[in-house]
Amino acid sequence: MMRVQRRLKIGIVGCGAIGGGIARYIRKRLKKDCQLTGLYDIEYGKAERLRRELRLRGVEKSSLKSLIQRCDLMIEAVNSLSTRSIIYEALARRRDVIAMSVGKLLRTPGLFRVARKHHCHLLLPSGAVAGxxxxxxxxxxxxxxxxxxxxxxxxxxxxxxxxxxxxxxxxxxxxxxxxxxxxxxxxxxxxxxxxxxxxxxxxxxxxxxxxxxxxxxxxxxxxxxxxxxxxxxxxxxxxxxxxIVCPENPKTSYLAVLSAIQTLRQFCQRTYIGT
Ligand SMILES: NC(=O)c1ccc[n+]([C@@H]2O[C@H](COP(=O)([O-])OP(=O)(O)OC[C@H]3O[C@@H](n4cnc5c(N)ncnc54)[C@H](O)[C@@H]3O)[C@@H](O)[C@H]2O)c1
The missing domain is CATH 3.30.360.10 (Dihydrodipicolinate Reductase; domain 2)
Structure with a gap:
């Protein structure tokens, strides 16, 4: 019997340069593997604009809790003091996480333990560097x-x-x-x-x-x-x-957006090359 693989449900927290870039790529190029089920931004208008731009119907955009409930994997792309708790919430509910705000994780080995305890992945893309x-x-x-x-x-x-x-x-x-x-x-x-x-x-x-x-x-x-x-x-x-920097945020390099997308692609396709 042929096994039909279900699409991975993705929730994106933070709809700025990185979150927006990933959402656009999923919509255009990863539709076969992924389904966007949630967009959340503390500035409601940003999530709404992105949802309209990508013509996403039925995508949750109003609360972090329901975004986590509805996804298999959460992408963290926020610039916030609450980054750690956002990631914790997702891991504690057994969601896989791709985290971009790596600086916030340096002194938080506890989050890696939470991921192990709940048998989920905490993935950190290589970001804006080679090597x-x-x-x-x-x-x-x-x-x-x-x-x-x-x-x-x-x-x-x-x-x-x-x-x-x-x-x-x-x-x-x-x-x-x-x-x-x-x-x-x-x-x-x-x-x-x-x-x-x-x-x-x-x-x-x-x-x-x-x-x-x-x-x-x-x-x-x-x-x-x-x-x-x-x-x-x-x-x-x-x-x-x-x-090259992102036009939406000059602090962020375009390669960081691409590295997050590549991490997601490899995770969906269960193929890890050079990682
Ligand atoms: N790993 C890397 O190499 C790398 C490279 C560049 C940026 N980053 C990090 O990735 C994160 C996102 O970068 P960006 O360029 O997309 O930033 P951005 O400023 O363009 O977007 C961040 C978004 O998060 C939203 N936000 C802030 N607090 C929030 C909260 N509590 N809940 C939900 N949304 C919230 C903001 O409204 C904004 O829309 C930042 O922490 C940045 O430092 C990592």
Whole structure:
């Protein structure tokens, strides 16, 4: 007898650059594997606009609780202090989760335990960088040093309270300027919306204590770039990713949206290449 596979029901929380990009892709290219059953955004109008644009009928858009109830897999793409509790809610109800706000998960090993306890997946896409696959493999041996240099345009740092406190006047920056040089935990704390990649590398390598992060800006920078250097028993890795930013959110690289879509595709098709 032929087995008919049911489409995976997807709920998206956060209808901004990433959530919107994933929803459009599901609608156009993943219809065979996935069905959008929920869109939720704290700004109701954003979910509604997306629902209308994609002509989605019967898609839940009003409450997180019912979105979780109606989906098999929840995609978290919010910029919020409640990210952790949103992910927890889904895992506790045995939903698989793709999480984008990786910076928020760095100090939350409990969420991975909740996922294991409830036999569900907590998937973290590689985001805006290249080389996470190799870093995970290298982590099976000894990693001696990791260095991440992130370069972003000035606009990415508007309204950052830490920079104000440190006396940086973005308008007065004329050339290449190092805004931060230090450890991952501090970096994620003070640049929560700019440096998810640092958290992804830290989690993938399990070598947070060997890692240093530099954040550099300049009025000449137009795009985001991330340079990763890793030294370990395996040898050395250097990757440089030069990203085009999303028009909807200049803090977010387009590659991050694509990496989330690819994670979803692989999960639907049960085929994991280079992960
Ligand atoms: N993993 C990576 O490499 C990577 C790369 C870029 C961005 N990110 C992260 O992904 C997340 C989404 O990024 P984005 O560019 O789509 O942001 P965005 O600002 O474009 O969209 C975020 C959306 O979340 C909504 N929102 C905020 N709080 C909410 C809540 N409590 N419940 C529901 N909706 C809420 C906002 O209204 C907004 O529409 C951010 O946390 C960002 O830091 C991760």
């Amino acid at each position: 996470i696959d190799a870093i995970k493999a290298a982590a099976l041996g000894r990693i001696r040093q990791i260095r991440l240099t992130t370069r972003k345009p000035l606009e990415s740092f508007i309204h950052n309270p830490y920079l104000k406190e440190q006396g940086f006047e973005l308008a007065c920056i004329k050339g290449e300027t190092v805004l931060f040089d230090g450890d991952v935990a501090t970096c994620v704390k003070f640049f929560p919306q700019n440096i998810n990649v640092a958290a992804t590398i830290a989690l993938a390598s399990g070598a947070q204590d060997k890692m240093r992060v530099r954040i550099v800006t300049s009025p000449d920078y137009k795009n985001n770039s991330h340079e990763i250097e890793v030294i370990g028993d395996f040898g050395e890795i250097t990757t440089l990713t030069e990203n």
